[in-house]
Amino acid sequence: MPSTTPPFAGTRVLVTGGAGFIGSNLAIALVERGATVRVVDAMLPGYGGNLFNLEPVKGRVAVEVADIRDAQAMARAVKDVEIVFHLAGQMDHVLSLTDPFPDIDINIRGTTVLMEALKHHNPGARVVYTGTRGEYGSADSLPVAEDAPTNPRGLHEISNLAAAKIIEMYGHVHGIKGTMLRLSNIYGPRGQMRHSRYGVVNWFVRLALDGATIPVFGDGTILRDFLYVDDCVEAILLAAGSDAAVGTLLNVGGGEPTTFREVAETLSSIAGARWAFAPFSAERKAQEPGDFYSDVSKIRRLLGWQPQTPLKTGLERTLAYYRESRARYW
Amino acid sequence: MPSTTPPFAGTRVLVTGGAGFIGSNLAIALVERGATVRVVDAMLPGYGGNLFNLEPVKGRVAVEVADIRDAQAMARAVKDVEIVFHLAGQMDHVLSLTDPFPDIDINIRGTTVLMEALKHHNPGARVVYTGTRGEYGSADSLPVAEDAPTNPRGLHEISNLAAAKIIEMYGHVHGIKGTMLRLSNIYGPRGQMRHSRYGVVNWFVRLALDGATIPVFGDGTILRDFLYVDDCVEAILLAAGSDAAVGTLLNVGGGEPTTFREVAETLSSIAGARWAFAPFSAERKAQEPGDFYSDVSKIRRLLGWQPQTPLKTGLERTLAYYRESRARYW
Numbered sequence: 254m255p256s257t258t259p260p261f262a263g264t265r266v267l268v269t270g271g272a273g274f275i276g277s278n279l280a281i282a283l284v285e286r287g288a289t290v291r292v293v294d295a296m297l298p299g300y301g302g303n304l305f306n307l308e309p310v311k312g313r314v315a316v317e318v319a320d321i322r323d324a325q326a327m328a329r330a331v332k333d334v335e336i337v338f339h340l341a342g343q344m345d346h347v348l349s350l351t352d353p354f355p356d357i358d359i360n361i362r363g364t365t366v367l368m369e370a371l372k373h374h375n376p377g378a379r380v381v382y383t384g385t386r387g388e389y390g391s392a393d394s395l396p397v398a399e400d401a402p403t404n405p406r407g408l409h410e411i412s413n414l415a416a417a418k419i420i421e422m423y424g425h426v427h428g429i430k431g432t433m434l435r436l437s438n439i440y441g442p443r444g445q446m447r448h449s450r451y452g453v454v455n456w457f458v459r460l461a462l463d464g465a466t467i468p469v470f471g472d473g474t475i476l477r478d479f480l481y482v483d484d485c486v487e488a489i490l491l492a493a494g495s496d497a498a499v500g501t502l503l504n505v506g507g508g509e510p511t512t513f514r515e516v517a518e519t520l521s522s523i524a525g526a527r528w529a530f531a532p533f534s535a536e537r538k539a540q541e542p543g544d545f546y547s548d549v550s551k552i553r554r555l556l557g558w559q560p561q562t563p564l565k566t567g568l569e570r571t572l573a574y575y576r577e578s579r580a581r582y583w
Numbered sequence: 584m585p586s587t588t589p590p591f592a593g594t595r596v597l598v599t600g601g602a603g604f605i606g607s608n609l610a611i612a613l614v615e616r617g618a619t620v621r622v623v624d625a626m627l628p629g630y631g632g633n634l635f636n637l638e639p640v641k642g643r644v645a646v647e648v649a650d651i652r653d654a655q656a657m658a659r660a661v662k663d664v665e666i667v668f669h670l671a672g673q674m675d676h677v678l679s680l681t682d683p684f685p686d687i688d689i690n691i692r693g694t695t696v697l698m699e700a701l702k703h704h705n706p707g708a709r710v711v712y713t714g715t716r717g718e719y720g721s722a723d724s725l726p727v728a729e730d731a732p733t734n735p736r737g738l739h740e741i742s743n744l745a746a747a748k749i750i751e752m753y754g755h756v757h758g759i760k761g762t763m764l765r766l767s768n769i770y771g772p773r774g775q776m777r778h779s780r781y782g783v784v785n786w787f788v789r790l791a792l793d794g795a796t797i798p799v800f801g802d803g804t805i806l807r808d809f810l811y812v813d814d815c816v817e818a819i820l821l822a823a824g825s826d827a828a829v830g831t832l833l834n835v836g837g838g839e840p841t842t843f844r845e846v847a848e849t850l851s852s853i854a855g856a857r858w859a860f861a862p863f864s865a866e867r868k869a870q871e872p873g874d875f876y877s878d879v880s881k882i883r884r885l886l887g888w889q890p891q892t893p894l895k896t897g898l899e900r901t902l903a904y905y906r907e908s909r910a911r912y913w
Contacts, residue, residue, distance in 0.1 A: 357695060365687060365738070403733070406752065415742075418733075419683075426680060
């Protein structure tokens, strides 16, 4: 796969949310490929931003603490870049059930502030947006392709859907070239580990490293397509480098459906983790969409991308990362 | 059709945007059916609110000038009502191309403020939301049914789609019973007439009454399903009174596809209006989705509703209304 990655040497890029989980992995990959990388991150407390995430490229990325809702900051941030990777956002779907306004303000209004900045100051830049498979809601049939109905089950997912539609619209109406991705459950190094409200696999990893019991909800047979973050970064880079991806919506998922039980069992076998079945809370149940895995044939066909990292390998790398750097994340 | 309308005698209802075009017609119909009607309208300059719209029910509706973005005002407004008709919104899709923020703030955030008020203060109330056929964007095939893809072409239409998804979500997650309507091109008495950025048919009526030439864009053969406002009100009332409509999305359209040229010709025959072909402006072209008419078989099946008013009759009534009350609208 690395052979298919477009060259980024000398390319000027902006990564919003670049101190966060996927954003920082992306920023590091871009620096390694020779890009000139500018990161903006609002570093909101409780969110995913962690400056330690960018340690491997310290001094080789320009980091500005700025909020995508700040029009003046965004006007500066988009200046002279060729690609904008838009990853900043409110990511906590549980929070969105009790307080819907951060999603509206950050994910919808903030995305619009960013797109307005591009429209006025740099309409020629490419945009890649990372939405969520939650934009689909429950799967009517499996695997879920890009033309499936969108019935998002929470404000967070609605805000991602709206943001993607907004970026698509700036393409139609204002000619800004965007690609809208819908990511499935991403896991790996550099995700925040202080609370359990982001990725479930990373939370399982924390519990394993803490020697705590991993709760597997229901009977553990619910299916997801978990994807290792490096594979996700590869998909984002390919999307940014491809004309075929302009104006297009693409699923980025693990391809192979896997049960939560299988994740727990793998962590048990490679790290001695304990796990046990646990009942669904009412709140969790209301948000639980049942089996879900993405059809990734469109991105394979268009960009030649497919997941490379088996679950066991990805979990081993994730465990190793957090064993090493635990003090920066716990 | 009136025989199928549910009785509203003694029912306490709230109409947001109730001084606007459809909202005021709805409020009047509700008063006539014996409902206790509370109207809130922000009366924003340049929007559709006009207190003269409520003249026929003066003293028989409680009108509060309040904004749906005001949480305290909404907490008061939803108190003790059994049905909330949510019609308030930013309606100008041309404005949304240059300034996307009013749509986000009013239509998305405002709708959420209203739904939070219901969640906290009156979760048992029914909600009926009036979105737009613009949520679909261009028609992939005709007529357009409720399960068609949604590819809205402007921020205004995206904001309506998001608002509908939000109301649907408050149903799933918080148990609030909502019905989401998608209205096609509504025309008739009580629409604002100061600018041309709302309904095209009402604007044609103004031009006819002004003795100005009606511009028919392109070759005039683009199809729409125009619907007279009384028929629209009937659909809204039926939706509010039906358990079958809870959690459901319903098209409300004219049923019969009609060309813009036919509208102009009808106005010519009944009011001596002049009309002429006119070229599309670039901006109008970018927003023009081509032929569009809704499939209204779902609402017919579920609620027994169908359009009753022929175009000629609707235009005659509209002309008569504005001839009479022109000074209040021009």
